[in-house]
Amino acid sequence: MDVEASPGGLRPPLTSPAADAGTAVDASFSLREFLLFLGPGLLVAVAFMDPGSLQSFIQAGAQTGFALLWWFAIVTLVFAVAFQWMAGRLGLVSGSDLAQLCAAHYPKGARVVLWVLMECAIVGADVQDTVGGGQALGLLSDGRIPLWAGCILASVAAFMLLLADKCRNARWLEAVFGAAIAVLVASMAANFAKAGVPAGDVIKGLFVPSMPKDAMPVAAGALGATVSSYNLFFHSAAVGRRQHKRASEARTRVLLWYHRLETLLTLLLAFLVSLFVICVFAYGFYGNPEYSTAAIGLEDAGHLLGQRFGEQFKYLWAVGVLASGLIATVALTYTGQLVFVGLLQVEVKGWVQFWCTRLVALVPTVLIAVLSDASNSFDRINGLLNVVQSVLLPFALVPLIHLAARPSILGPFSSPATLTAFAALVAASIMAVDGYVLVGFLQDSLAQTPGAYVGWSLLIAAYYLALGYFILEPTPLWAWVCGMWQWWRRRAGGSNAGMDERLGTGATSDGDRPAHASSAAELQNILSNNRQWAEAQVAKDPNFFKKLANELLGLGPGEVFVQRNVGNLATHKDLNCMSCLEYAVNVLKVKHIIVCGHYNCGAVRAALTMPSKTPGLVNLWITDIRDTRDKHVDVLRRLKGDAQVDKLVELNVMRQVFNVCTSPTVQNAWDEGRHLAVHGVVYAVGDGLLRELTSPIMGLEDFERYSHDQMDNLRHLSLSVLESLSFEREALRRGSIDVATAAGKANGDVK
Secondary structure: OOOEEEOOEEEOOOOOHHHHHHHHHHOOOOHHHHHHHOOHHHHHHHHHOOHHHHHHHHHHHHHHOOOOHHHHHHHHHHHHHHHHHHHHHHHHHHOOOHHHHHHHHOOHHHHHHHHHHHHHHHHHHHHHHHHHHHHHHHHHOOOOOOHHHHHHHHHHHHHHHHHHHHOOOHHHHHHHHHHHHHHHHHHHHHHHHHHOOOHHHHHHHHHOOOOOHHHHHHHHHHHHHHOOHHHHHHHHHHHHHHOOOOOOHHHHHHHHHHHHHHHHHHHHHHHHHHHHHHHHHHHHHOOOOOOOOOOOOHHHHHHHHHHHHOHHHHHHHHHHHHHHHHHHHHHHHHHHHHHHHHHHOOOOOHHHHHHHHHHHHHHHHHHHHHHHOOHHHHHHHHHHHHHHHHHHOHHHHHHHHHHHOOHHHHHHHOOOHHHHHHHHHHHHHHHHHHHHHHHHHHHHHOOOOHHHHHHHHHHHHHHHHHHHHHHHOHHHHHHHHHHHHHHHHHHHHOOOHHHHOOOOOOOOOOOOOOHHHHHHHHHHHHHHHHHHHHHHHHHHOOOHHHHOOOOOOOOOOOOOOOOOOHHHOOOOOOHHHHHHHHHHHHOOOOOEEEEEEEOOOHHHHHHHHOOOOOOOHHHHHOHHHHHHHHHOHHHHHOOOOHHHHHHHHHHHHHHHHHHHHOOHHHHHHHHOOOOOEEEEEEEOOOOOOEEEOOOOEOOHHHHHHHHHHOHHHHHHHHHHHHHHHHHHHHHHHHOOOOHHHHHHHHOOOOO
């Protein structure tokens, strides 16, 4: 077996023939492995058959007959499958859920707005599911359990499931969801089989599209009830449990095949449920003068089924609704936690998240049940809540489409142009349908007064303006506008007024926007410039990047000060690097420091392969990289070839970011309250794109947070350095001892 030399002696290489062979085997499709992969799809499929969805199925069948079967087939098997594929791909490849990626991409204000909207969607769905469970208990008890008591009992049962899940693993929860879905499907299928629905009507409804004049609100409600905004966040997190850390590209492709196949199968099951319910209510109640179909709710549906087909239909219906309501409530609780923590980036104890998420939904649910007292009034609200879900849906679709199409996040697994175009077209269609429904609500349901028209029109305008914000992604747009303003100021002033705002992305006043959002926007402008430049060069010359062009940042002369080192090192012992850093910060007054590595770096590759006893200065120089390698042997061994080198390049950049942040020059600048941001990026020679590895580090708090977040990567550096820096700052603040003595005491030399 081959060995490589290292400071610690001889050790096996980071990849081996056996490991390579295992990787090749893992990259093939396996039925057994696919069955083990199953689970996330079951968790996600619940949203397609929860009480809110069942309500939309009832309205579709009772009010439009078989006419909308084709529409539900398209919504579930085309629209929903495409969006769930994108959400799952995002979580599986990136290792982060949609909420976390939105937090990294949008400024704080946009994240708060997005959180409020998603919480509204979650609370609305939770109200439907909890009340649905309460109504099911009322049906099963023949009215002995009032609605408000049924809601509390359903919530307690959901609590029990959630608490049991805390004591068990995720597989147990997936099994519970699978069992509940089986009960739901069996009960709805039994009703369908016993009702004797004509097959000809079903086939015509599936394959002959029609849209009755009054069916548009029902169709819009079907969108909101079937393709749920919150479910996209949940799916991206659920499928992330199946992620293999740093899996090879071939292996990741197989996992994506498993994900796509599971999603298709589970949504096919969800469509069958919708088919069963729509057909039963279309056959039993559509056009039947004996029954009023204006506002059939879940409980009314049970009673009507009992009257029309027999009491056993009512009880089968109630069992299915109860099963769907309980597990949907559990899924919504987890989604609420994901959205809260992911979008707001706050650290809250798990039990606090748990109780707050449940109480936020339970309190309004019980209040509605008590105030309405009769379930019929809530049944009319149910349809409206489905329309609200449809109106909120684009606020999840637009960020999903943007993020899933980014090579900087998903690399070669980013959404292809055809899928992105299709998803964008569907999202635009949903926005248009939502506009039609909002205008129709103004004409049909509101008072026909000037005040109502003006107020509702302003609300519609605000809705589309908010959507425009997320569609246009104004963070890089704002940075570009600011950059053009700074350029104009420099040209108009004829001076070096812009020299103190290096990296030329257009600084903004700290009073205009939060500093973090400003720094993130400025770096995004560089990435945007770089992306446009790369696309233009490839269009002119497909082999341009094979010639190793240097115009990376899209900035002009005098806008960036560059210091280069072999291996992208920035160690404190390198006086040349530290001198350049001091000159840039203290004389040029730069506001940004970018530590930039590049994939396939020769010095990093040498640190993987060069024996430690090789004579010469190069071997001595890369000792720092080799030390980083030794600290991450377990991670690197799981990779092979260029993937090893590229991973070590990223780890090296993160270590050099730490070195720059702990340099006296940067620490002093932060102590003085200077605006100075440190960034870590990596450059891909193959496509010319820069990829961001760290968020802007703009002060001691950011740096300490970064150090703790990277504790596993920097454990051998973080604790001692942080202790020393903390003690020095405290000593200087008190003025009791000088810096040298403080440093000595931090190291245990002074009693």
